[in-house]
Amino acid sequence: xxxxxxxxxxxxxxxxxxxxxxxxxxxxxxxxxxxxxxxxxxxxxxxxxxxxxxxxxxxxxxxxxxxxxxxxxxxxxxxxxxxxxxxxxxxxxxxxxxxxxxxxxxxxxxxxxxxxxxxxxxxxxxxxxxxxxxxxxxxx
Amino acid sequence: xxxxxxxxxxxxxxxxxxxxxxxxxxxxxxxxxxxxxxxxxxxxxxxxxxxxxxxxxxxxxxx
Amino acid sequence: xxxxxxxxxxxxxxxxxxxxxxxxxxxxxxxxxxxxxxxxxxxxxxxxxxxxxxxxxxxxxxxxxxxxxxxxxxxxxxxxxxxxxxxxxxxxxxxxxxxxxxxxxxxxxxxxxxxxxxxxxxxxxxxxxxxxxxxxxxxxxxxxxxxxxxxxxxxxxxxxxxxxxxxxxxxxxxxxxxxxxxxxxxxxxxxxxxxxxxxxxxxxxxxxxxxxxxxxxxxxxxxxxxxxxxxxxxxxxxxxxxxxxxxxxxxxxxxxxxxxxxxxxxxxxxxxxxxxxxxxxxxxxxxxxxxxxxxxxxxxxxxxxxxxxxxxxxxxxxxxxxxxxxxxxxxxxxxxxxxxxxxxxxxxxxxxxxxxxxxxxxxxxxxxxxxxxxxxxxxxxxxxxxxxxxxxxxxxxxxxxxxxxxxxxxxxxxxxxxxxxxxxxxxxxxxxxxxxxxxxxxxxxxxxxxxxxxxxxxxxxxxxxxxxxxxxxxxxxxxxxxxxxxxxxxxxxxxxxxxxxxxxxxxxxxxxxxxxxxxxxxxxxxxxxxxxxxxxxxxxxxxxxxxxxxxxxxxxxxxxxxxxxxxxxxxxxxxxxxxxxxxxxxxxxxxxxxxxxxxxxxxxxxxxxxxxxxxxxxxxxxxxxxxxxxxxxxxxxxxxxxxxxxxxxxxxxxxxxxxxxxxxxx
Numbered sequence: 001x002x003x004x005x006x007x008x009x010x011x012x013x014x015x016x017x018x019x020x021x022x023x024x025x026x027x028x029x030x031x032x033x034x035x036x037x038x039x040x041x042x043x044x045x046x047x048x049x050x051x052x053x054x055x056x057x058x059x060x061x062x063x064x065x066x067x068x069x070x071x072x073x074x075x076x077x078x079x080x081x082x083x084x085x086x087x088x089x090x091x092x093x094x095x096x097x098x099x100x101x102x103x104x105x106x107x108x109x110x111x112x113x114x115x116x117x118x119x120x121x122x123x124x125x126x127x128x129x130x131x132x133x134x135x136x137x138x139x140x
Numbered sequence: 141x142x143x144x145x146x147x148x149x150x151x152x153x154x155x156x157x158x159x160x161x162x163x164x165x166x167x168x169x170x171x172x173x174x175x176x177x178x179x180x181x182x183x184x185x186x187x188x189x190x191x192x193x194x195x196x197x198x199x200x201x202x203x
Numbered sequence: 204x205x206x207x208x209x210x211x212x213x214x215x216x217x218x219x220x221x222x223x224x225x226x227x228x229x230x231x232x233x234x235x236x237x238x239x240x241x242x243x244x245x246x247x248x249x250x251x252x253x254x255x256x257x258x259x260x261x262x263x264x265x266x267x268x269x270x271x272x273x274x275x276x277x278x279x280x281x282x283x284x285x286x287x288x289x290x291x292x293x294x295x296x297x298x299x300x301x302x303x304x305x306x307x308x309x310x311x312x313x314x315x316x317x318x319x320x321x322x323x324x325x326x327x328x329x330x331x332x333x334x335x336x337x338x339x340x341x342x343x344x345x346x347x348x349x350x351x352x353x354x355x356x357x358x359x360x361x362x363x364x365x366x367x368x369x370x371x372x373x374x375x376x377x378x379x380x381x382x383x384x385x386x387x388x389x390x391x392x393x394x395x396x397x398x399x400x401x402x403x404x405x406x407x408x409x410x411x412x413x414x415x416x417x418x419x420x421x422x423x424x425x426x427x428x429x430x431x432x433x434x435x436x437x438x439x440x441x442x443x444x445x446x447x448x449x450x451x452x453x454x455x456x457x458x459x460x461x462x463x464x465x466x467x468x469x470x471x472x473x474x475x476x477x478x479x480x481x482x483x484x485x486x487x488x489x490x491x492x493x494x495x496x497x498x499x500x501x502x503x504x505x506x507x508x509x510x511x512x513x514x515x516x517x518x519x520x521x522x523x524x525x526x527x528x529x530x531x532x533x534x535x536x537x538x539x540x541x542x543x544x545x546x547x548x549x550x551x552x553x554x555x556x557x558x559x560x561x562x563x564x565x566x567x568x569x570x571x572x573x574x575x576x577x578x579x580x581x582x583x584x585x586x587x588x589x590x591x592x593x594x595x596x597x598x599x600x601x602x603x604x605x606x607x608x609x610x611x612x613x614x615x616x617x618x619x620x621x622x623x624x625x626x627x628x629x630x631x632x633x634x635x636x637x638x639x640x641x642x643x644x645x646x647x648x649x650x651x652x653x654x655x656x657x658x659x660x661x662x663x664x665x666x667x668x669x670x671x672x673x674x675x676x677x678x679x680x681x682x683x684x685x686x687x688x689x690x691x692x693x694x695x696x697x698x699x700x701x702x703x704x705x706x707x708x709x710x711x712x713x714x715x716x717x718x719x720x721x722x723x724x725x726x727x728x729x730x731x732x733x734x735x736x737x738x739x740x741x742x743x744x745x746x747x748x749x750x751x752x753x754x755x756x757x758x759x760x761x762x763x764x765x766x767x768x769x770x771x772x773x774x775x776x777x778x779x780x781x782x783x784x785x786x787x788x789x790x791x792x793x794x795x796x797x798x799x800x801x802x803x804x805x806x807x808x809x810x811x812x813x814x815x816x817x818x819x820x821x822x823x824x825x826x827x828x829x830x831x832x833x834x835x836x837x838x839x840x841x842x843x844x845x846x847x848x849x850x851x852x853x854x855x856x857x858x859x860x861x862x863x864x865x866x867x868x869x
Binding site: 030031034038039045046049070071072074075077078081083086090122125126129130133136 | 505589
């Protein structure tokens with residue numbers, strides 16, 4: 001297994017950049033004022049959960065990969081591993097984070113739709129997190 | 141901050157403006173304003189237009 | 204010490220009939236004067252006398268029962284006026300001596316009240332006069348206002364001569380604009396503001412000049428004019444709404460003041476209950492907001508692991524299988540060994556520091572660990588790390604989800620509690636509306652109606668202002684964009700190159716001046732912040748120190764030692780302390796070395812915090828002469844004894860048969 005270089009930036013599609021901006025700056029978002037890189041990880045996870053992987057047509061650098069914590073990177077790596085079907089993919093860092101970016105591109109669209117829907121995003125999202133957590137964690 | 145401290149600060153900041161034309165224009169504009177401080181609504185347009193004619197050089201590369 | 208009042212002499216001024224000299228000079232270490240009088244005895248009129256003398260204006264209506272300024276009492280005392288016939292007049296004056304150790308300035312303003320043909324009163328006041336002590340005699344100065352402007356100009360006098368009860372509304376909902384106005388007042392940047400204003404107007408004029416340009420530039424300029432007109436309208440509407448809001452808030456305060464005068468104990472209890480409920484609602488709503496913020500953070504932290512649970516579990520499972528196939532070392536992790544070697548401590552706790560080369564045991568242990576490291580199979584580093592990390596990621600997420608659930612429950616409980624409180628509040632309001640008291644007591648029912656109307660008005664105005672602000676921002680953004688387009692069009696046309704160059708020049712110059720103004724205001728904000736924090740911690744009776752932050756948008760944060768911002772949940776006493784501290788900070792910043800007079804400094808604060816503030820008052824604005832005009836409720840024996848060592852002069856304002864006499868206490 002050859003180890004390839006870890007990419008410097010987190011990449012999303014250009015069309016998603018405005019949505020990240022909206023989620024971190026609009027008053028109707030519970031994540032107003034928070035970091036885009038953190039929203040990226042959440043978006044990737046939601047994108048994975050909802051099956052929203054979206055090809056990146058025009059590349060946009062959202063943040064530096066180094067700004068993510070170790071734990072956050074493990075979440076992204078796990079998503080790619082599951083997508084690929086085994087952990088061998090973890091040696092191909094560019095591919096790992098490309099997949100994460102594609103899921104995040106789909107995930108942020110979902111989050112932004114939640115924000116602009118009549119339902120309160122904060123209530124809906126916290127309910128979903130608890131519901132999904134109970135579903136998975138109760139099975140343990 | 142006392143008035144004189146503010147005045148000194150303004151002078152210092154204006155002195156540091158790099159563009160000569162802008163700096164000198166502002167110095168004259170502020171001098172003009174000081175002369176009219178005791179008036180509520182002084183006339184100013186003519187004076188400012190005169191200053192602009194003096195300091196705005198449309199032939200200059202700087203513009 | 205600062206410049207101080209030596210004497211104030213009142214002749215025939217409102218309640219102060221005859222000639223009365225009030226001695227305020229402070230010798231040596233003591234610098235506080237106290238004048239005590241009941242409501243109506245003339246405390247506010249004393250403050251009015253000072254501003255009337257200095258600036259020819261009065262702003263303090265505290266004692267007066269008249270809400271309408273036009274119904275103010277005439278200058279001359281009633282006693283004098285009662286003997287007059289139509290066509291007659293009577294006169295009086297206010298004289299104030301100021302100086303450092305010795306009196307140096309004698310300001311005087313004379314006035315006269317005429318009786319008109321239909322029996323009404325008309326006031327006339329003379330120009331301010333000044334005599335200045337020149338070493339041997341009092342010299343008449345021809346430009347008293349010039350001296351007054353150097354001693355204490357009208358624009359900053361509000362921070363030296365004020366009514367403590369007026370501060371009640373200072374930190375209300377829209378307080379950042381009050382703070383901004385105050386700081387602009389003391390910033391001496393009027394010169395720069397003027398210049399910026401004039402440059403803006405010149406820019407518009409130049410744009411108009413270019414508007415006769417053919418083609419697109421003309422059209423775009425029309426658009427600019429339309430946007431500017433729209434902006435002017437919106438800003439005018441906003442200013443009007445803000446004035447109305449200020450008036451509404453002032454009326455609300457007046458209604459509340461009237462309510463406080465009711466003598467019926469049941470009603471007073473209801474008012475107190477209502478105030479307590481309102482405070483409780485405010486603090487619970489703040490707590491809810493805090494919890495929501497906390498929960499949002501938790502969602503961002505735990506959400507990823509929850510939504511990617513299956514992926515994380517899959518990956519951990521894969522690593523587990525690798526381990527069982529012998530592809531991962533079972534127990535010891537390479538990185539763990541690296542850490543041990545680096546830290547110089549073995550897993551058993553013994554020292555294996557590289558530096559201890561003389562110790563055989565240490566050297567041997569290090570060699571063994573290094574050998575163990577070499578022996579480890581060439582395993583996937585990822586797998587090693589992942590094996591440990593992934594389960595702990597899931598565990599952390601599970602804990603945070605539990606916290607989210609807890610917070611949601613807390614929020615739901617708080618919401619229920621707030622709903623109950625609001626219901627109780629409604630009940631109290633209904634009770635108060637239906638109250639019938641004897642005729643000579645306060646009309647509670649009608650005051651309740653007034654208060655409700657005013658509160659609704661306040662809500663409507665606040666929303667309206669908010670929506671106007673959004674519209675204004677939108678128009679400004681469009682204006683900016685359109686100006687850029689206009690500039691580009693102008694550049695294309697040769698004959699307008701000159702104007703275009705001038706417009707650009709004016710914009711550059713304006714930006715430079717704006718930057719200088721912003722820089723100075725920033726300096727002043729920083730200095731104000733430091734002073735505000737210092738004064739707040741001096742006056743506040745809590746043991747801990749607070750951090751006070753004045754933000755760029757002029758909002759203020761008051762952080763307790765835990766870092767929680769208390770600004771939204773300060774008690775009446777704490778708000779008064781903050782307001783007094785702010786006034787002191789501004790007085791300090793203004794650079795003027797003038798004395799301070801405060802009417803009712805301790806306002807309607809309850810007795811416990813009042814005592815504690817009183818204790819700290821002598822440290823308020825050290826080196827400044829302070830004159831407090833207090834009611835007997837404020838200046839209790841306890842408060843007096845706490846302040847005693849700093850007091851220079853005490854006077855009683857004795858109000859009898861419509862007249863006030865100022866009696867020095869011995």
